[in-house]
Amino acid sequence: MSRVLAAAGAEFRIALRNRWVTIAVAMMALFAAVLSAAGSAPTGQLGADKLSVTVASLTSLAVYLVPLIALLMSFDAIAGEVERGTLPLILTYPVARWQLLAGKFLAHLGILALSVVVGYGIAAAAAFWFDPRAGAGLAALFRLTWTSLLLGAAFLGIGYAISAFARRPGAAAGLVIGLWLVLIVLYDLGLLAAVVADAGGTFTRAVFPWLLLANPADAFRLYNLAASEATAVAAGIGGAAGAIPPARALASLVLWAVAAFAFGVAAFRRVTP
Amino acid sequence: MLRISRVTRQFGSVAALSDVSFDVAAGERVALLGHNGAGKSTLMKIVLGLIPATSGSVSVAGHAPGSRAARDLTAYLPENVAFHPALTGREQLRFYLRMKGEPPKAAEGLLERVGLGHAIDRRIGTYSKGMRQRVGLAQALIGRPRLMILDEPTSGLDPVSRREFYAILDELAKGGAAILLSSHALTEVEARTDRIAILSRGILVANDTIAALRRGAGLPIQLQVAARPETADEVAERLAGVRVNGRRVDVTCEPDDKLDRLGKIAGLGHLVDDVEVVPPSLEDIYSHFSRLADRREGRA
């Protein structure tokens, strides 16, 4: 454990010096602030408190931003060490590869937690400013925070696997951006197109829910929107997926977080320095 | 401490190592020599368990290379050692100490030992090449290693630091560490190691003490005779030597002829001012064994 913590400490320091901490926190804070400003106008009384509404829009924001930040932090984790030539030396130390990766993971997750807490904190503060009843949305905000970390964990693991697979930071960067586009943007568009073309057929009823669950970003959105009272406000793809039980979405998210890290370790094990 | 037996490593069609066997005992300093691409770094990586051998076996105090037990005992200094430029020397050393399970407090002492006390809190990105090499040395000294694998440890070091480095090495060897180091700086290796192993195109062509290699090579010895003024030509003629300049005459002879020739030189009496015996240098021995291997390969 002390080796994991040592690796985490070094990684966090490096991220701090490389301004990664600043960039991640600033990115989340900026988007949350913009989102609060845009949502500060009265949205027509829907009955929901301001914070619940904010959480719903934060969810849509997190689906894009959290995976992006996670991938941007993780793509360099192994490829960068290979490129700098620091990998052979550390691999002769009495430390397991999973311990090294766990250290990086802890540091990256910590940075993500920091940026998420700052970003959501800003949005929550704005909600409380405009609506004294905002306390009702605190549970949803809490849920959004820890599921964001699960989502981030899943994409960190995926990023490590890509980093180990690509061996070169440039190639790894290209791959993670491509993956982000596919999983976060194109995936939903594709599903939507398929659902429309299918017009309520067997695909929509039998296959579509599973495809939603299979994507960690969709599982994240499903869980938060289904559990939130403001589902209707930010429907998006949620309407068609109303039938999926939230527990399944959560299970998918947890599974992804665990499996992605295991996948990252497995890919790292195959790297010969 | 380290036993390498019949190690072969193939990179596609390139045979980086062919059937290499030798041992390094505790307290012994062995220099691994060889031309660029001879297979020195490859052999070290196999010993460390970083890459597998195609065939053959390595044992580190009875453990498999790369096993946890072997890694606990071993220190490594890679060629072209690199660190994260954003960390300071102290932070980097504390990291390595914790990875070896040692108290991180030792960082300061280690960095001072390699002469980096003044730059301890500067980022490694601002270090010179030699300073980075010293950080590499400092991390190799962590936790009294029993086996040290040093790949061109003195490259980039200034002459004074080289001397200091070999002094540290002597200390470690006295403490019972087995040391395997590669180098291209033959003169310093000659003076500071116990045994020489020479690789040529992946084949171990020599593995012995310098004295034994010198004897085995049977290379001619050079006698440099300083003649008195105006006598150089006469000296050269009577000794069948070569006049190098106005005063000096060089005579080459077989090792067995040495005393006989010296007697003849002494017999010249007042014609000769001084005589210097120059045994074949490590460079000569090195090229002898490398050429020998080339010829053997040419015949095969």
Ligand SMILES: Nc1ncnc2c1ncn2[C@@H]1O[C@H](COP(=O)(O)OP(=O)(O)OP(=O)(O)O)[C@@H](O)[C@H]1O
């Ligand atoms: N990863 C690799 N893939 C393919 N060939 C390799 C690899 N590593 C080493 N080789 C080849 O193996 C041979 C030995 O290389 P090695 O690095 O061991 O040489 P060296 O003795 O350390 O040389 P130098 O003095 O230049 O450091 C070379 O022909 C090299 O091209």
Ligand SMILES: [Mg+2]
């Ligand atoms: Mg080398």
